[in-house]
Amino acid sequence: MELFYSKTVSDGGRVLDAEESGHCVKVLRHRRGDTIHVVDGHGMLYDCTITDADPRAVAFEVNRWVENYGSHDYWLEMAVCPPKNIDRFEWFSEKATEIGVDRISPLFGDYSERKVFKPERIERLLVSAAKQSHKGAIPELAPATTVKEFLQQNREGLKLICYCDEATGKTDIKEVLSQVPAQSKITIMIGPEGDFSRAEVALAIERGWQPVSLGDSRLRIETAAIVAAAAVYLHFSH
Amino acid sequence: MELFYSKTVSDGGRVLDAEESGHCVKVLRHRRGDTIHVVDGHGMLYDCTITDADPRAVAFEVNRWVENYGSHDYWLEMAVCPPKNIDRFEWFSEKATEIGVDRISPLFGDYSERKVFKPERIERLLVSAAKQSHKGAIPELAPATTVKEFLQQNREGLKLICYCDEATGKTDIKEVLSQVPAQSKITIMIGPEGDFSRAEVALAIERGWQPVSLGDSRLRIETAAIVAAAAVYLHFSH
Numbered sequence A, B: 001m002e003l004f005y006s007k008t009v010s011d012g013g014r015v016l017d018a019e020e021s022g023h024c025v026k027v028l029r030h031r032r033g034d035t036i037h038v039v040d041g042h043g044m045l046y047d048c049t050i051t052d053a054d055p056r057a058v059a060f061e062v063n064r065w066v067e068n069y070g071s072h073d074y075w076l077e078m079a080v081c082p083p084k085n086i087d088r089f090e091w092f093s094e095k096a097t098e099i100g101v102d103r104i105s106p107l108f109g110d111y112s113e114r115k116v117f118k119p120e121r122i123e124r125l126l127v128s129a130a131k132q133s134h135k136g137a138i139p140e141l142a143p144a145t146t147v148k149e150f151l152q153q154n155r156e157g158l159k160l161i162c163y164c165d166e167a168t169g170k171t172d173i174k175e176v177l178s179q180v181p182a183q184s185k186i187t188i189m190i191g192p193e194g195d196f197s198r199a200e201v202a203l204a205i206e207r208g209w210q211p212v213s214l215g216d217s218r219l220r221i222e223t224a225a226i227v228a229a230a231a232v233y234l235h236f237s238h
Helices: A018-027 A086-099 A119-132 A147-152 A173-178 A200-205 A221-237 B018-027 B085-099 B118-132 B146-150 B173-178 B198-206 B221-236
Strands: A004-006 A034-040 A044-053 A061-067 A075-078 A103-108 A158-162 A185-190 A210-212 B004-007 B034-037 B045-052 B059-066 B075-080 B103-108 B158-162 B185-190 B210-213
Touching: A004 A018, A004 A119, A004 B158, A034 A061, A075 A086, A075 A221, A086 A103, A086 A119, A086 A221, A086 B221, A103 A119, A103 A147, A147 A200, A158 A173, A158 A200, A158 A221, A173 A210, A173 A221, A185 A221, A200 A210, A221 B085, A221 B103, A221 B221, B004 B018, B004 B118, B045 B185, B075 B221, B085 B103, B085 B118, B085 B221, B103 B118, B103 B146, B146 B198, B158 B173, B158 B221, B173 B210, B173 B221, B185 B221, B198 B210
Parallel strands: A004 A034, A075 A103, A075 A185, A158 A185, A158 A210, B004 B034, B075 B103, B075 B185, B158 B185, B158 B210
Antiparallel strands: A034 A044, A044 A061, B034 B045, B045 B059
């Protein structure tokens, strides 16, 4: 069951955009009368019938809908310093979406090798990953910012910072998560290739972030991010 | 600290191969008298001093060594049906190595889209991923085989099969792992795009494999494989 994405359906829109329409009619060969399923990117899934199979503007009527399609029992923001090789951040974004993430926040750390971030490719990828993995909600992509600026933002919920340096005490992420109830809001920060700087870690702790360990393996940025997201996902799965 | 790989060092070999030597001398600019660290692919890490910085055949003497460098407290085999897009299997192989895996076994399922597997690229990737993530042991890459043939092999330890079909009872992977002590041997099977066939699941259960669930998200092959590997890794981390 392939999903279509519409920004307007929940506001009454009943026409797919050009890209979705082309895919619907020319690739998948849908015709008038076919059932299609449309998500709004915020959790709603609509069961629809095509009324006009125009390859540039498929029109449909809505039969019924469900809320929170493909949703999960927590709210998770992954704040990750994109590595130099942006493909790796793309892999992370796709896999985080499949697993279940609510917001992805690209950060520049003191020791980041990458100092620029172009959101367009990641935004398109998040849409296709959400559709492919049957999530009604597409993860938000926050504007890229520095670690220090991110730490100055007011933020509720559990705030975890993962870094490699041995000197500061860290708790295993499983232990921290074991105390966390369903519906919790969790944000996890993952540092750059060179790790977070001491100033960044000190500021994080001052701002209420808890240092956590992801175990003994030496993980790349995108691997650490997926292991952390998987830890949250697995904790809440049953 | 960049690692060098030598197949022969544990048998008394004291010369790096041409590829490692070129990287050592021409890229990293090592010279006679420099300290380098060499792994044998089976867990040994050697602290060495360069005696001849020949860019085609670096010679060294061994100062001291450690066993089980970068090792983990379990033995894990991931038996995974490579997806049609082999990049995704490469991505999985790299990330599984970083996290900690002992053997990767490519399988062809009844519903696999991919029916051929060329090991050479994955073998090279496993070596570089092990070096990059500071593991003295390089994961084994088993010869590719069919799911049915794999299930006929005699296999000790905990055997888990992950699949999507709702009909058969499955236990959450965390519950199964919670019973598992350190040093355990674990094998996890991940099915192809079309999932395992009923015949494959029935044979697996008959052969002592336990059906497990990886939660409610709809995960691609390589994502499911990494989430499963992460579940094992996180269970044993402390």
